[in-house]
Amino acid sequence: xxxxxxxxxxxxxxxxxxxxxxxxxxxxxxxxxxxxxxxxxxxxxxxxxxxxxxxxxxxxxxxxxxxxxxxxxxxxxxxxxxxxxxxxxxxxxxxxxxxxxxxxxxxxxxxxxxxxxxxxxxxxxxxxxxxxxxxxxxxxxxxxxxxxxxxxxxxxxxxxxxxxxxxxxxxxxxxxxxxxxxxxxxxxxxxxxxxxxxxxxxxxxxxxxxxxxxxxxxxxxxxxxxxxxxxxxxxxxxxx
Amino acid sequence: xxxxxxxxxxxxxxxxxxxxxxxxxxxxxxxxxxxxxxxxxxxxxxxxxxxxxxxxxxxxxxxxxxxxxxxxxxxxxxxxxxxxxxxxxxxxxxxxxxxxxxxxxxxxxxxxxxxxxxxxxxxxxxxxxxxxxxxxxxxxxxxxxxxxxxxxxxxxxxxxxxxxxxxxxxxxxxxxxxxxxxxxxxxxxxxxxxxxxxxxxxxxxxxxxxxxxxxxxxxxxxxxxxxxxxxxxxxxxxxx
Amino acid sequence: xxxxxxxxxxxxxxxxxxxxxxxxxxxxxxxxxxxxxxxxxxxxxxxxxxxxxxxxxxxxxxxxxxxxxxxxxxxxxxxxxxxxxxxxxxxxxxxxxxxxxxxxxxxxxxxxxxxxxxxxxxxxxxxxxxxxxxxxxxxxxxxxxxxxxxxxxxxxxxxxxxxxxxxxxxxxxxxxxxxxxxxxxxxxxxxxxxxxxxxxxxxxxxxxxxxxxxxxxxxxxxxxxxxxxxxxxxxxxxxx
Numbered sequence: 001x002x003x004x005x006x007x008x009x010x011x012x013x014x015x016x017x018x019x020x021x022x023x024x025x026x027x028x029x030x031x032x033x034x035x036x037x038x039x040x041x042x043x044x045x046x047x048x049x050x051x052x053x054x055x056x057x058x059x060x061x062x063x064x065x066x067x068x069x070x071x072x073x074x075x076x077x078x079x080x081x082x083x084x085x086x087x088x089x090x091x092x093x094x095x096x097x098x099x100x101x102x103x104x105x106x107x108x109x110x111x112x113x114x115x116x117x118x119x120x121x122x123x124x125x126x127x128x129x130x131x132x133x134x135x136x137x138x139x140x141x142x143x144x145x146x147x148x149x150x151x152x153x154x155x156x157x158x159x160x161x162x163x164x165x166x167x168x169x170x171x172x173x174x175x176x177x178x179x180x181x182x183x184x185x186x187x188x189x190x191x192x193x194x195x196x197x198x199x200x201x202x203x204x205x206x207x208x209x210x211x212x213x214x215x216x217x218x219x220x221x222x223x224x225x226x227x228x229x230x231x232x233x234x235x236x237x238x239x240x
Numbered sequence: 241x242x243x244x245x246x247x248x249x250x251x252x253x254x255x256x257x258x259x260x261x262x263x264x265x266x267x268x269x270x271x272x273x274x275x276x277x278x279x280x281x282x283x284x285x286x287x288x289x290x291x292x293x294x295x296x297x298x299x300x301x302x303x304x305x306x307x308x309x310x311x312x313x314x315x316x317x318x319x320x321x322x323x324x325x326x327x328x329x330x331x332x333x334x335x336x337x338x339x340x341x342x343x344x345x346x347x348x349x350x351x352x353x354x355x356x357x358x359x360x361x362x363x364x365x366x367x368x369x370x371x372x373x374x375x376x377x378x379x380x381x382x383x384x385x386x387x388x389x390x391x392x393x394x395x396x397x398x399x400x401x402x403x404x405x406x407x408x409x410x411x412x413x414x415x416x417x418x419x420x421x422x423x424x425x426x427x428x429x430x431x432x433x434x435x436x437x438x439x440x441x442x443x444x445x446x447x448x449x450x451x452x453x454x455x456x457x458x459x460x461x462x463x464x465x466x467x468x469x470x471x472x473x474x475x476x477x478x479x480x
Numbered sequence: 481x482x483x484x485x486x487x488x489x490x491x492x493x494x495x496x497x498x499x500x501x502x503x504x505x506x507x508x509x510x511x512x513x514x515x516x517x518x519x520x521x522x523x524x525x526x527x528x529x530x531x532x533x534x535x536x537x538x539x540x541x542x543x544x545x546x547x548x549x550x551x552x553x554x555x556x557x558x559x560x561x562x563x564x565x566x567x568x569x570x571x572x573x574x575x576x577x578x579x580x581x582x583x584x585x586x587x588x589x590x591x592x593x594x595x596x597x598x599x600x601x602x603x604x605x606x607x608x609x610x611x612x613x614x615x616x617x618x619x620x621x622x623x624x625x626x627x628x629x630x631x632x633x634x635x636x637x638x639x640x641x642x643x644x645x646x647x648x649x650x651x652x653x654x655x656x657x658x659x660x661x662x663x664x665x666x667x668x669x670x671x672x673x674x675x676x677x678x679x680x681x682x683x684x685x686x687x688x689x690x691x692x693x694x695x696x697x698x699x700x701x702x703x704x705x706x707x708x709x710x711x712x713x714x715x716x717x718x719x720x
Contacts, residue, residue: 007282007645011516021536033250033251117646165249196359197312198312209366274496405517
């Protein structure tokens with residue numbers, strides 16, 4: 001299975017062209033869209049999301065990851081084997097928590113280059129063909145590479161990293177690291193824990209452990225982003 | 241064929257994770273996205289849409305339906321066989337018109353539970369595995385269940401239930417129950433019938449029978465939602 | 481491979497129903513979404529996009545193209561073989577540049593009609609079944625047809641024809657027809673060429689050859705549409 005994690009949007013031509021390449025090069029591997037709206041041009045926020053959501057997928061999955069504001073510049077294209085899953089994409093911090101949390105990980109720079117490499121769309125021209133080959137069990141040419149590390153990025157990020165279709169605001173905090181008594185504070189509001197939407201009154205804000213283990217802020221029967229004025233990057237304080 | 245009818249959005253992680261489960265459990269069954277933007281958290285409006293659009297699909301189709309504001313609460317998870325199609329989802333009114341209009345229908349509560357059941361994402365953890373098994377011809381464990389019925393919901397709903405990509409406003413009224421001479425009234429405007437867009441002047445509003453049999457309000461070369469101030473829930477009166 | 485080029489949106493019921501037909505009629509042919517957000521109801525702008533993006537796909541590809549504001553009116557449904565690719569859709573100018581740029585092209589009117597043909601959704605009822613048959617190597621009934629030509633449309637269009645997910649503004653100008661010294665002017669701003677995003681300062685606007693050969697206006701780490709007030713149809717002048 002090839003899982004797509006990008007900031008391309010599903011509409012527009014980018015995801016479709018990448019899927020055409022995947023189908024051409026690995027027709028038997030299903031391509032699954034995980035995020036097409038990862039935080040645009042924001043590898044740091046995307047890194048927390050990717051690590052939380054990738055862990056749910058089975059061993060052997062190939063992740064094709066393109067949040068790549070530096071495309072055309074000097075960042076290296078990499079392929080990473082981490083705990084028996086593959087990750088392909090730019091070396092710009094996007095894989096920081098894949099690497100930090102893996103029991104075993106190996107990073108290589110992609111040495112293969114296509115006949116035609118556009119300046120702005122390495123997802124289609126470089127990363128997708130490599131992901132397809134990995135999905136078929138092949139290993140594209142590579143060379144040893146020291147990835148750029150971001151030791152200053154915290155293990156858990158007290159910021160909003162994603163707003164979903166319902167207006168729920170996902171943080172970069174793992175719920176496993178929080179006590180359920182913890183109260184969050186954002187936008188001058190205190191936000192206590194609840195197990196689920198129906199446990200609070202309509203219009204009330206609460207936080208809960210989402211289905212992939214992240215702390216998520218929601219409003220029962222409302223949009224947390226609108227009610228609380230949250231967007232990607234909004235800080236969240238842990239009040240108690 | 242497994243048809244997805246949800247309010248998840250296609251972007252974001254929800255539809256993708258559900259498709260990953262469907263592919264794992266029923267790799268030979270194609271998953272088709274029908275609505276990923278069914279009226280959010282609104283099983284009543286969604287129920288009129290679902291009944292109108294499901295009827296178009298062939299016998300044997302499995303519908304995986306998740307408009308589920310009460311997830312984590314006490315509503316039952318159900319599977320319904322209606323006129324040789326399967327419907328899987330929450331018992332919250334979403335299937336009211338499937339049941340009301342079916343010649344033969346059988347409702348059962350899903351008795352199977354997964355090893356891990358998140359509080360907020362039964363679409364992935366519970367409904368998708370059940371839909372996959374039904375698509376393979378298997379019958380997951382179930383028990384007799386009296387579904388919650390909504391006898392007060394009218395057979396046809398004189399409200400907007402969906403705004404499409406072009407700004408056309410779909411009502412919960414079946415065109416087969418309307419005379420073509422009927423004039424609708426909404427937002428202080430009278431709206432007469434026309435067969436098609438090109439039959440009215442640019443900028444003019446009209447209603448027509450859409451391709452799935454519902455009454456739809458449109459503006460030739462314009463957005464009906466913007467021109468008439470329509471949104472989901474806006475009332476429509478049948479003036480004559 | 482069947483490539484979808486429409487203004488339907490991916491959400492909503494239209495793309496899904498069309499894919500259900502494609503799967504029913506040509507289950508072995510993968511359906512790839514290229515654009516689901518082609519310029520809505522705007523065959524002229526869409527024609528420049530389609531020609532630029534179709535050229536990238538391999539020989540044998542079938543393009544199912546629906547930007548069809550005249551559906552239900554008198555425009556003909558056509559199927560076109562151009563340089564060993566197939567194009568199916570309405571004869572409303574959408575294929576102008578496919579025809580103008582092809583070495584060899586043959587246009588025919590689709591003579592087949594389905595049992596049920598809705599007034600407003602020929603994509604599902606007429607064009608998708610024809611595309612599926614072409615993908616299987618069959619030739620649906622057709623008759624000779626003189627397509628409507630638009631000789632007044634320029635070879636390259638100095639207007640914005642698409643705004644992408646990042647706010648980049650794609651023009652109808654082919655970069656191959658421009659000198660790199662050319663300066664564009666739009667919204668009272670002069671916009672010079674750069675190879676790539678990282679070659680200009682944060683916040684600076686520039687133009688570059690996008691990955692499909694069109695001139696695209698972008699802002700490094702910003703949204704060109706918002707910064708420059710661009711939308712589909714905005715004129716672009718070639719200042720030098």
